[in-house]
Amino acid sequence: MPGDKKVLGIRQEDYGGLWERRTPFNPDQVKKIVDQGVKVLMEPCGRRAFPQVAYEEAGAIFTDDLSEASLIIGIKQVPLPSILPDKTYCFFAHVIKAQEENMPLLDAILKHNIRLIDYEGWLDFKGVRLDSVFGQYAGRAGMVNILHGLGLRLLALGYHTPLIHIAAPHSYPSLAAIRDAVKHVGAAISKGAIPKSIGPLTFAFMGAGNVSRGAQEMLNGLPVEFVKAVELKEKALNGDHKKVYATVLDCEDHLVKRDGGKFDLNEYFKQPKLYRSIFPEEIAPWVSCIINGVLWNYDHPRTLTIENLRNLISQTPKDDGKGSPGTPKLPHRLLGVCDITADPGGSLEFVKDCTHIDSPFGLYNINDDSFKTSTFDGPGVLVCAVSNMPSQLPEEASSDFGDLLLPLIPDLLKSDATKSLSQEDLPKSIYDAVITSNGKLTPKFAYIEGLRAKAGV
Numbered sequence: 001m002p003g004d005k006k007v008l009g010i011r012q013e014d015y016g017g018l019w020e021r022r023t024p025f026n027p028d029q030v031k032k033i034v035d036q037g038v039k040v041l042m043e044p045c046g047r048r049a050f051p052q053v054a055y056e057e058a059g060a061i062f063t064d065d066l067s068e069a070s071l072i073i074g075i076k077q078v079p080l081p082s083i084l085p086d087k088t089y090c091f092f093a094h095v096i097k098a099q100e101e102n103m104p105l106l107d108a109i110l111k112h113n114i115r116l117i118d119y120e121g122w123l124d125f126k127g128v129r130l131d132s133v134f135g136q137y138a139g140r141a142g143m144v145n146i147l148h149g150l151g152l153r154l155l156a157l158g159y160h161t162p163l164i165h166i167a168a169p170h171s172y173p174s175l176a177a178i179r180d181a182v183k184h185v186g187a188a189i190s191k192g193a194i195p196k197s198i199g200p201l202t203f204a205f206m207g208a209g210n211v212s213r214g215a216q217e218m219l220n221g222l223p224v225e226f227v228k229a230v231e232l233k234e235k236a237l238n239g240d241h242k243k244v245y246a247t248v249l250d251c252e253d254h255l256v257k258r259d260g261g262k263f264d265l266n267e268y269f270k271q272p273k274l275y276r277s278i279f280p281e282e283i284a285p286w287v288s289c290i291i292n293g294v295l296w297n298y299d300h301p302r303t304l305t306i307e308n309l310r311n312l313i314s315q316t317p318k319d320d321g322k323g324s325p326g327t328p329k330l331p332h333r334l335l336g337v338c339d340i341t342a343d344p345g346g347s348l349e350f351v352k353d354c355t356h357i358d359s360p361f362g363l364y365n366i367n368d369d370s371f372k373t374s375t376f377d378g379p380g381v382l383v384c385a386v387s388n389m390p391s392q393l394p395e396e397a398s399s400d401f402g403d404l405l406l407p408l409i410p411d412l413l414k415s416d417a418t419k420s421l422s423q424e425d426l427p428k429s430i431y432d433a434v435i436t437s438n439g440k441l442t443p444k445f446a447y448i449e450g451l452r453a454k455a456g457v
Contacts, residue, residue, distance in 0.1 A: 106306060292347060364380050421434060
């Protein structure tokens with residue numbers, strides 16, 4: 001029957017500013033959905049990474065009215081005036097921690113009887129997290145960003161290095177082009193293009209998850225040697241300047257019990273205050289750049305506090321030499337940090353604000369607690385904390401995300417927000433990702449009310 005045809009709506013991305021160019025599906029993926037007999041409605045969006053004509057050729061229908069669709073999907077949050085009642089929505093809502101800025105959105109979702117299925121933590125049929133794709137792309141973009149920034153910072157400090165030839169990730173037409181550019185720079189480094197007076201650059205990756213792996217993947221384009229944290233000091237002091245060195249730090253690599261007992265991961269997550277990080281005094285003094293891929297909780301040890309940073313900046317490593325007018329001495333070993341989690345006041349306490357794709361860097365000056373985004377020159381540590389890193393690689397990020405989401409569409413289209421969730425025949429992978437239904441939080445996410453009450457939001 002014609003009236004039984006399933007209808008899928010794909011939103012425009014009107015939340016997150018001019019750089020949000022991602023989309024749930026590329027044109028080829030939309031064609032696969034259309035070929036299954038699904039009517040696909042798409043809101044026009046000139047910023048979408050793929051051209052509208054390609055979607056039209058795939059069979060999508062462009063319209064400003066998605067009311068015919070029972071299932072509406074997007075990437076970022078939905079502006080309150082755009083919410084259509086009695087629909088199933090899929091997007092990153094950012095509400096599971098009772099984030100204050102998104103509580104009005106949650107209230108509107110409950111009011112309008114929205115069945116909200118959130119990508120965060122959602123597992124596909126193979127047990128792969130849907131949000132893992134964007135985590136990897138955040139890592140890739142973040143690593144390229146900070147390499148680009150380090151090239152500019154070192155130039156401001158008096159040194160031309162091959163890193164100056166790495167551009168911002170959104171400047172490249174593809175991920176393949178970025179890899180080629182990084183490999184080109186890596187070839188120059190392997191020939192000795194990093195001055196000995198700078199010494200080998202060293203990187204510390206905080207975390208070993210998807211974000212960290214994405215960042216490591218891009219650093220692999222340079223002549224990098226990964227070492228244990230305890231080996232980093234020796235490499236920083238006596239390593240080969242034709243290489244860069246890196247260490248990957250998981251919890252057990254820098255967290256120790258305050259009472260001297262054995263590290264226990266389960267205990268750490270239950271009672272984090274029993275632990276402290278040895279990163280500031282034993283590892284950080286030998287690090288040129290920190291890549292942070294770990295979200296911080298308020299009761300967990302920080303990677304670097306403001307006081308830790310003050311101590312680092314005040315240190316003058318003996319191996320740095322006195323320098324000369326032509327080869328000035330670096331002010332301190334720590335040149336920059338890339339907080340890919342974009343978590344102000346989090347594990348890197350001195351990261352006070354997020355940065356933006358069109359202004360991704362700032363210099364944090366510990367002496368006056370200032371953060372300047374207009375220059376690479378002057379005292380301070382370079383900070384990159386772009387809040388929407390994956391948007392810099394929108395084509396590949398969207399396509400890889402769509403590959404994970406595509407097999408779930410037939411079951412998602414069965415969802416009817418006007419029915420009780422208990423009456424729906426949804427796979428467990430989808431059912432477990434439902435945050436709201438029938439005007440209520442689902443039992444799995446009922447804890448959000450407690451968080452709201454505690455925070456007064």
